[in-house]
Amino acid sequence: MLSDMLLGNNMNSLINDVSFPLLLVPPKADFKPVKKLLFASDLDFAGSDTAALAQLIKLVEPMGTEIVLTHVCSKDGDNDEKIRNILRAMADKITYKRVNYNFICETDTEKGLHNLCEKENADMLVMIHHNHSLLERIFTTSHSQKMAKQTDIPLLVMPSN
Numbered sequence: 001m002l003s004d005m006l007l008g009n010n011m012n013s014l015i016n017d018v019s020f021p022l023l024l025v026p027p028k029a030d031f032k033p034v035k036k037l038l039f040a041s042d043l044d045f046a047g048s049d050t051a052a053l054a055q056l057i058k059l060v061e062p063m064g065t066e067i068v069l070t071h072v073c074s075k076d077g078d079n080d081e082k083i084r085n086i087l088r089a090m091a092d093k094i095t096y097k098r099v100n101y102n103f104i105c106e107t108d109t110e111k112g113l114h115n116l117c118e119k120e121n122a123d124m125l126v127m128i129h130h131n132h133s134l135l136e137r138i139f140t141t142s143h144s145q146k147m148a149k150q151t152d153i154p155l156l157v158m159p160s161n
Contacts, residue, residue, distance in 0.1 A: 022157045036066045037124040041123045057096045069101040072112030126156045
């Protein structure tokens with residue numbers, strides 16, 4: 001961790017500066033067709049996430065890949081209907097037929113994403129990396145950077161713009 005702080009972490013730098021989709025394949029990942037992928041959204045940027053989803057569909061539609069829109073909420077039960085409505089609205093804005101949605105309530109976002117990946121038997125996780133200020137970059141690690149270090153399946157990181 002100290003060497004990452006002093007020298008920088010190449011993977012974190014790549015993710016922070018991403019201007020095109022970046023595919024990260026962990027050493028433990030199996031090489032197999034991507035039949036199902038999870039598209040994680042924090043719902044604060046539903047508009048830009050929907051635009052990124054439309055771009056992703058152009059890539060996976062020829063393969064017939066199923067897409068599961070996902071969200072990890074921190075409180076159980078409070079906003080279930082609101083979350084369902086936002087995910088449904090995102091799915092309705094696109095014309096791809098193989099889109100579903102699912103969410104989980106978990107205080108640890110990365111743990112929630114792991115659980116959803118296992119539950120859905122996902123072949124790939126897709127996350128949008130949103131830009132952060134310089135101070136946020138220095139003192140915090142984004143969810144996509146954390147998942148890049150933890151996931152056992154390929155992670156596709158897409159830019160927010």
